[in-house]
Amino acid sequence: xxxxxxxxxxxxxxxxxxxxxxxxxxxxxxxxxxxxxxxxxxxxxxxxxxxxxxxxxxxxxxxxxxxxxxxxxxxxxxxxxxxxxxxxxxxxxxxxxxxxxxxxxxxxxxxxxxxxxxxxxxxxxxxxxxxxxxxxxxxxxxxxxxxxxxxxxxxxxxx
Numbered sequence: 275x276x277x278x279x280x281x282x283x284x285x286x287x288x289x290x291x292x293x294x295x296x297x298x299x300x301x302x303x304x305x306x307x308x309x310x311x312x313x314x315x316x317x318x319x320x321x322x323x324x325x326x327x328x329x330x331x332x333x334x335x336x337x338x339x340x341x342x343x344x345x346x347x348x349x350x351x352x353x354x355x356x357x358x359x360x361x362x363x364x365x366x367x368x369x370x371x372x373x374x375x376x377x378x379x380x381x382x383x384x385x386x387x388x389x390x391x392x393x394x395x396x397x398x399x400x401x402x403x404x405x406x407x408x409x410x411x412x413x414x415x416x417x418x419x420x421x422x423x424x425x426x427x428x429x430x431x432x433x
Contacts, residue, residue: 275292282302286303298314298316298319308333310326312325358421360424361424365412365414366410366411369411371433377403378406386423387420390415395410409431
């Protein structure tokens, strides 16, 4: 399936695809975290037949219903396909390590060669957090790299 991505300056990003049924579907991921889902006319892809606005918690619930929990299973499958790749979810402690500090403070990529791929905070995912992202107690950090690198990153993250 091909998904088309269109930046919407000041608004967010629109993703579009054609479903197996032939329906043309669009999803606008807005900068404020809301999502708009649009269903387009099969005969006129410029004519929207209906839209649905979802808040962040609505979008999370819908993603779960549509198989969002399969992401973990896919990552586990990927781990078995790429020899030497380690993927670990690390929960930040109440104190110590990099809790209340930025990712950049830990120099994880430089010191270990492991990568912080995402952070989950209060049921909201932050893909590809930058070095200025401040980690908080209870955050779940997704780290990828060699087994040794992930072990080193864990030590830095949790102290």
